Amino acid sequence: MNLSQRLRAKTMERYQLPPEECGDAQLFHALMAVTQDLSTARPAPDGARKLYYFSAEFLMGKLLSNNLLALGLFEEARDLLAGMGRSLAGLEEQEREPSLGNGGLGRLAACFLDSIAALGLNGDGVGLNYHYGLFRQKLADLKQQEEPDPWMEAESWLIPTGKTFSVPFGGFSLPAVLYDIAIPGAHTGTAGRLHLFDVPEPAPAPAHGIDFEKGDIPHSLTSFLYPDDSDRAGQLLRVYQQYFLVSAGAQLILSELEERGYSPETLSEHVVVQINDTHPSMVIPELIRLLLERGLSMDAAVEQVSGACAYTNHTILAEALEKWPLEFIETAAPQLVPILQELDRRARARSADPRTAILDGEGRVHMAHLDIHFGRSVNGVAALHTEILKHTELKPFYELYPEKFNNKTNGVTFRRWLEVCNPALSEWITAHIGPEWKTAPGALEGLLAFQEDTAALEELLSIKAANKERLCRALRERQGVELDPASLFDIQIKRLHEYKRQQMNALYVIYKYLEIKGGRLPARPITVLFGAKAAPAYQMAKHIIHLILSLQALIDADPQVRPWLRVVMVENYNVSWAEQLIPACDLSEQISLASKEASGTGNMKLMANGAVTLGTLDGANVEIAQLVGPEAVYTFGASSQEVIRLYQEGSYRSLEQYHRPGVEYLVDFLVSPELLSVGDPAALATLWRDMKHKDYFMALLDTQDYIAAKERALSDFEDRTAWARKMLVNIAKSGYFSSDRTIAEYDRDIWHLS
Numbered sequence: 001m002n003l004s005q006r007l008r009a010k011t012m013e014r015y016q017l018p019p020e021e022c023g024d025a026q027l028f029h030a031l032m033a034v035t036q037d038l039s040t041a042r043p044a045p046d047g048a049r050k051l052y053y054f055s056a057e058f059l060m061g062k063l064l065s066n067n068l069l070a071l072g073l074f075e076e077a078r079d080l081l082a083g084m085g086r087s088l089a090g091l092e093e094q095e096r097e098p099s100l101g102n103g104g105l106g107r108l109a110a111c112f113l114d115s116i117a118a119l120g121l122n123g124d125g126v127g128l129n130y131h132y133g134l135f136r137q138k139l140a141d142l143k144q145q146e147e148p149d150p151w152m153e154a155e156s157w158l159i160p161t162g163k164t165f166s167v168p169f170g171g172f173s174l175p176a177v178l179y180d181i182a183i184p185g186a187h188t189g190t191a192g193r194l195h196l197f198d199v200p201e202p203a204p205a206p207a208h209g210i211d212f213e214k215g216d217i218p219h220s221l222t223s224f225l226y227p228d229d230s231d232r233a234g235q236l237l238r239v240y241q242q243y244f245l246v247s248a249g250a251q252l253i254l255s256e257l258e259e260r261g262y263s264p265e266t267l268s269e270h271v272v273v274q275i276n277d278t279h280p281s282m283v284i285p286e287l288i289r290l291l292l293e294r295g296l297s298m299d300a301a302v303e304q305v306s307g308a309c310a311y312t313n314h315t316i317l318a319e320a321l322e323k324w325p326l327e328f329i330e331t332a333a334p335q336l337v338p339i340l341q342e343l344d345r346r347a348r349a350r351s352a353d354p355r356t357a358i359l360d361g362e363g364r365v366h367m368a369h370l371d372i373h374f375g376r377s378v379n380g381v382a383a384l385h386t387e388i389l390k391h392t393e394l395k396p397f398y399e400l401y402p403e404k405f406n407n408k409t410n411g412v413t414f415r416r417w418l419e420v421c422n423p424a425l426s427e428w429i430t431a432h433i434g435p436e437w438k439t440a441p442g443a444l445e446g447l448l449a450f451q452e453d454t455a456a457l458e459e460l461l462s463i464k465a466a467n468k469e470r471l472c473r474a475l476r477e478r479q480g481v482e483l484d485p486a487s488l489f490d491i492q493i494k495r496l497h498e499y500k501r502q503q504m505n506a507l508y509v510i511y512k513y514l515e516i517k518g519g520r521l522p523a524r525p526i527t528v529l530f531g532a533k534a535a536p537a538y539q540m541a542k543h544i545i546h547l548i549l550s551l552q553a554l555i556d557a558d559p560q561v562r563p564w565l566r567v568v569m570v571e572n573y574n575v576s577w578a579e580q581l582i583p584a585c586d587l588s589e590q591i592s593l594a595s596k597e598a599s600g601t602g603n604m605k606l607m608a609n610g611a612v613t614l615g616t617l618d619g620a621n622v623e624i625a626q627l628v629g630p631e632a633v634y635t636f637g638a639s640s641q642e643v644i645r646l647y648q649e650g651s652y653r654s655l656e657q658y659h660r661p662g663v664e665y666l667v668d669f670l671v672s673p674e675l676l677s678v679g680d681p682a683a684l685a686t687l688w689r690d691m692k693h694k695d696y697f698m699a700l701l702d703t704q705d706y707i708a709a710k711e712r713a714l715s716d717f718e719d720r721t722a723w724a725r726k727m728l729v730n731i732a733k734s735g736y737f738s739s740d741r742t743i744a745e746y747d748r749d750i751w752h753l754s
């Protein structure tokens with residue numbers, strides 16, 4: 001049966017209507033069901049070794065287009081719907097986006113599942129089924145408000161499996177109910193699975209905001225994803241969540257091992273567990289506990305588990321490295337305490353250096369240390385990041401276990417981030433170099449042959465223009481803002497964090513605003529777009545959102561500036577917004593303080609869609625800059641070595657930077673009468689004081705350099721052919737950042753599945 005016949009059979013069966021007579025919602029659900037049937041009918045890849053990718057977050061995004069593409073039905077579906085006067089994009093309006101992740105780490109896990117499936121590797125994801133996901137962001141009164149985001153509907157991609165495992169908490173146990181999401185692999189006949197655990201009786205959504213009964217663990221355990229913030233009240237619940245995930249996941253591993261006919265003594269031969277940051281690190285003591293229960297000695301259990309587990313680090317921010325009070329674990333999972341104490345003893349026997357201990361003098365468990373001592377691989381997520389781990393952050397561990405350390409530069413799936421989100425560019429690429437890039441993104445380099453082809457470059461510019469118009473329509477419909485598609489689209493989309501320095505971009509907006517006020521007009525209008533959520537308890541991040549929204553309001557109301565400069569914060573930035581914003585971007589803002597952004601992955605998606613990067617030499621920007629060369633990227637700012645030195649010496653003085661010429665007046669604008677008349681004086685004053693006196697992430701250090709680099713980019717943009725060439729080089733060189741390449745490296749160096 002072809003897709004058209006399947007769809008007809010489905011709508012007749014469900015609604016007794018032919019597809020043409022169905023509403024969008026009916027048609028969406030029927031197409032989802034067809035897609036789901038075809039995905040679940042596929043077998044798992046085989047192999048004696050199986051990977052379990054453990055992650056607290058999987059930011060999957062909508063799945064209809066993605067899964068159709070993987071099944072090889074994307075074009076057929078598009079044409080079929082077009083014949084009925086509908087579109088895939090229109091139907092996807094009906095799909096709710098599961099927001100089971102904060103940002104980069106969660107989206108990386110989703111890209112990895114897509115690539116694992118596409119490479120036909122025997123591997124599944126293991127995570128939690130948060131009912132309200134990360135909060136939904138509302139922007140009102142120039143502030144962020146948080147609301148629950150109930151994404152689950154009666155019909156969704158979740159498949160009940162009927163499997164349940166019992167998780168033993170201190171004082172009670174709780175069934176972990178397993179749901180699966182099928183992950184069809186592109187260009188293979190197989191499918192992987194995302195396993196999501198849930199409580200049997202989830203609590204209903206809170207009436208207001210995202211506060212809920214944190215004590216009611218049995219019902220609220222999977223209510224929300226904990227944002228990366230400092231909300232201490234929720235920390236114990238987060239430990240419960242983590243133990244629930246790893247205990248159920250470890251039991252799933254051992255039951256599958258048995259089903260496959262292998263004994264627990266052979267765990268490390270048949271299982272590999274990739275630990276996505278430290279959030280699932282308790283899987284190590286939990287697997288040891290379960291192996292002890294199955295009769296292994298402590299030595300054998302430790303050996304098997306250490307041989308199965310591998311750890312990925314995603315951060316060098318000290319405050320984001322998890323250290324849980326042992327007392328939390330004593331409450332949530334007391335049975336792990338003696339195992340952790342034994343592992344600490346063993347670690348101390350290997351190294352007398354107290355910096356490598358698992359339990360510190362303050363009764364805290366260092367989760368990363370657990371992974372490094374009792375796992376067989378430690379990887380960073382970009383070349384620079386891995387070097388910093390080896391020589392600075394994790395130096396004592398690198399000295400102890402140099403052979404465990406390796407780099408796996410992140411990647412993104414080009415299926416979602418180019419083929420699905422930018423069909424016009426995809427077709428243009430195929431028209432010029434053929435379809436090989438779809439299975440081997442390295443083939444994009446073939447585009448370099450068109451650098452002098454002015455007709456091709458013109459087409460590239462038209463595609464970008466059309467994508468900008470598409471974004472303008474979306475913003476008009478969803479947010480009621482009217483933008484000028486002929487302006488330059490300067491885009492910064494990522495979680496709100498001081499180290500990512502959205503505040504520095506805001507200082508640029510102030511600079512440009514004052515220039516325009518002074519009669520110095522830019523060559524062309526500029527639209528600065530932001531998309532960012534702030535963790536609910538992260539006050540400074542919320543003040544930065546407030547600053548951006550205040551600038552947006554100030555400029556919108558100013559007839560002198562508005563034609564030349566616009567600022568827009570998209571509400572509730574998520575995967576679906578990213579799919580609209582990325583193809584429409586001219587200038588990609590990647591301006592973190594050097595050494596602080598482990599990799600970045602938005603930078604890669606934007607590059608692949610023909611945006612030119614304006615960035616510091618941080619994370620994967622370093623590799624982007626090396627690949628495209630100095631003509632096709634704008635880099636600026638202090639180097640990671642300089643920044644690391646400033647931190648080590650404690651010699652950064654924000655006030656000195658503030659008094660540098662060209663900085664003070666920009667910072668002082670935060671408390672100017674103009675801005676105070678729009679925004680909240682208390683919030684703006686707090687932010688102003690913080691920038692002057694703290695500036696922990698050295699925004700003022702790089703501000704002038706940033707402004708200069710951005711001015712250069714804006715002026716270069718006016719040579720449209722030269723700019724199109726930069727776009728072309730970026731697209732051509734982006735193939736390296738395919739997550740298919742990243743996953744092939746994980747397999748080659750760590751997993752050994754194929």
Ligand code: 26Q
Nearest residue numbers: 103104105108227228314381597598599600601
């Ligand atoms: C920790 C403790 C308690 C509560 C929450 C957390 C927590 C939650 C999420 C800590 C960190 C995260 C998320 C981190 C993250 O997204 N890191 C990003 O990972 C990307 C993929 O490797 C990189 O590209 C980014 O550079 C990195 O910031």
